Amino acid sequence: xxxxxxxxxxxxxxxxxxxxxxxxxxxxxxxxxxxxxxxxxxxxxxxxxxxxxxxxxxxxxxxxxxxxxxxxxxxxxxxxxxxxxxxxxxxxxxxxxxxxxxxxxxxxxxxxxxxxxxxxxxxxxxxxxxxxxxxxxxxxxxxxxxxxxxxxxxxxxxxxxxxxxxxxxxxxxxxxxxxxxxxxxxxxxxxxxxxxxxxxxxxxxxxxxxxxxxxxxxxxxxxxxxxxxxxxxxxxxxxxxxxxxxxxxxxxxxxxxxxxxxxxxxxxxxxxxxxxxxxxxxx
Amino acid sequence: xxxxxxxxxxxxxxxxxxxxxxxxxxxxxxxxxxxxxxxxxxxxxxxxxxxxxxxxxxxxxxxxxxxxxxxxxxxxxxxxxxxxxxxxxxxxxxxxxxxxxxxxxxxxxxxxxxxxxxxxxxxxxxxxxxxxxxxxxxxxxxxxxxxxxxxxxxxxxxxxxxxx
Numbered sequence: 001x002x003x004x005x006x007x008x009x010x011x012x013x014x015x016x017x018x019x020x021x022x023x024x025x026x027x028x029x030x031x032x033x034x035x036x037x038x039x040x041x042x043x044x045x046x047x048x049x050x051x052x053x054x055x056x057x058x059x060x061x062x063x064x065x066x067x068x069x070x071x072x073x074x075x076x077x078x079x080x081x082x083x084x085x086x087x088x089x090x091x092x093x094x095x096x097x098x099x100x101x102x103x104x105x106x107x108x109x110x111x112x113x114x115x116x117x118x119x120x121x122x123x124x125x126x127x128x129x130x131x132x133x134x135x136x137x138x139x140x141x142x143x144x145x146x147x148x149x150x151x152x153x154x155x156x157x158x159x160x161x162x163x164x165x166x167x168x169x170x171x172x173x174x175x176x177x178x179x180x181x182x183x184x185x186x187x188x189x190x191x192x193x194x195x196x197x198x199x200x201x202x203x204x205x206x207x208x209x210x211x212x213x214x215x216x217x218x219x220x221x222x223x224x225x226x227x228x229x230x231x232x233x234x235x236x237x238x239x240x241x242x243x244x245x246x247x248x249x250x251x252x253x254x255x256x257x258x259x260x261x262x263x264x265x266x267x268x269x270x271x272x273x274x275x276x277x278x279x280x281x282x283x
Numbered sequence: 284x285x286x287x288x289x290x291x292x293x294x295x296x297x298x299x300x301x302x303x304x305x306x307x308x309x310x311x312x313x314x315x316x317x318x319x320x321x322x323x324x325x326x327x328x329x330x331x332x333x334x335x336x337x338x339x340x341x342x343x344x345x346x347x348x349x350x351x352x353x354x355x356x357x358x359x360x361x362x363x364x365x366x367x368x369x370x371x372x373x374x375x376x377x378x379x380x381x382x383x384x385x386x387x388x389x390x391x392x393x394x395x396x397x398x399x400x401x402x403x404x405x406x407x408x409x410x411x412x413x414x415x416x417x418x419x420x421x422x423x424x425x426x427x428x429x430x431x432x433x434x435x436x437x438x439x440x441x442x443x444x445x446x447x
Binding site: 023026029039055129130131134172180205270271 | 296297300304305306307308311347349351354357392395396399402403404406411415419
């Protein structure tokens, strides 16, 4: 009887120690920006080949369905584009002048970290949000294509996240929608001629909106104001679109404001992305 | 039979994740943990071999999908222990498979969520956890039933022995 009680005690101690070790181990694995070891890289790269083979017919069908959908309102789109083309010449002339001015100013201030300094690399998404909690996607380009950790990832609509892990032929992108406590992005709201700075603190999946809390600046922020990255933290280059201001509310103490931002990107349907390879990137 | 069930689940989880929206409210996939229920009857008396298979499946999940070395290996091992415990007390049929899938989804989501909250990966939010559970039930129970019926038919045709 006494021996059984003692055995139970030992089992309990072993379980407690194992649980503590497991939690410590998990914290190290999940929370730190660990680099993939060679074995992990080989397995990831090999699985990419299988995934690509399996995905080929499915992607073909998906593309065909999208093509059919787009063909439905082709005439309407054509008319819209025709209008835009007429405006293009004017914009191009203005752009050339602005580029020249920008180059002069950069030379004057010795700036190198603007968005225009980046080169682009297109990639296809091979899986999305597996494991549910991490809000990550995997793309089919890796270190062999020049991808490194912390590079910004965008779509044609705006910023979506950053590279967190890279093997030779695949990379994992952590989305801005991640609930991860370490995943905060510095943004600025463009109001007339000045900027109001803040941090993205949360994301609402149902409304596809981000939250910015603790804005103490009392300036009037009109709905629809553009929200872009600041370039602070040296991860995201400045000026990448995040979204537009949707609603503004005051906190419980009437001191700071909480701003809801409508995301520029539809995170539900990301199939193709672009990685910003920064020229000045040193890591 | 066992490796093919696991491989098919891995492939389908990858394919379906690419088709359904990321923020879906009803169709989140967890086919790989579900495959642990389907493979159990094929182990007959080799219970320890079953637990080793669960661990290896979890390790593959870590390596291929989440890059969290040994995290899912341990979680899948715990899920395997629970499946083994329940299956030893139940007869295996479509209804018990459906109930087991709900239990596995519940356990899988709660376990991972609490580990992530304890290590301060994100803040505790009960609604978030609840949503993750109910959004995973429909698709995965349907998958469990379909794959159970298919494998049951094949095993009868090929006369493969399994626990009833």
